[in-house]
Amino acid sequence: MTQSQGADRAGLLLGISAYAMWGVLPLYLHLLQPVPALQVLSHRVLWSLLLLAAIVIALGKAKSIAAAARGRTLLLLLGSAALIGINWLVYIWAVQNAHVLDASLGYFINPLVNVALGMLVLGERLRRWQGVAIGLAALGVLLLTLHGGGALWIPLALALSFGSYGLLRKVAAIDALGGLTVETLLLGPAALAVLLWADHSGTAAFGGSTRMDVLLIAAGAITATPLLLFAAAAKRLPYATMGLLQYIAPTLQFLEAVLLFGEQVLPVHLATFALIWSGCALYAWDSLRAYRAASRI
16 A cells, blocks of 8 residues: 555544534534533633643644734634524534434535535536536425525525534634644633533523533534544545545534434425535536546646
């Protein structure tokens, strides 16, 4: 096995692990159902910050991160921190309120939103089949809108917030670990304020039981680990491969919603998902075709 093949195999394992962890995240969040979504988000931010700070100190990257997070980069990270905070909050609320199906729809749409944002904001050229894929997804969203099935705001909020987050992170001149550390640091004061207020008002979930405390503390590792695995995989794998792997997470979420949480699948859901899955399959095929064509050059 060559060094390149070893890197690809390691990257594939890292990528699958990252998306699989995101895919089973609803199972963890379901255990936190008694905890208000805003408190779950706040614990997720603060415990992640502690874990990331330990990693940054251990790797000796504190000075380089501080040097990078200035000026325009810091402004971009302020925006990305707000977007990822919104994304996490909507996702937590969706899982806790039996909308895992709607949440999975958002992450099926997300890759196509990324392509559309790249075209509209970055001036990237849209390949013909990418345009058809986006059109199919848009038709699915339109169908759901006209029918009124599901909570349409959830998939749209998730797809647009995460797509916009990815766009800001793409243009911010900082690496994955540094960016995530700064983002959680920026969200930290608000998260701490939420938990202090909850404690003051007697509604704090933390401290009520050992089991719940352990689950909340675990939020740090559960949040940071897949992000770090993803960053490592992205360095080793072609973009087209990462594009295919990203469907692991929403597929697992969809299966959990139907098989484990008993969420109702309406005919309009099936029609909507059929259109969006077709768009996703077309996008994946086009990405793979473009990668193979570029490899032959």
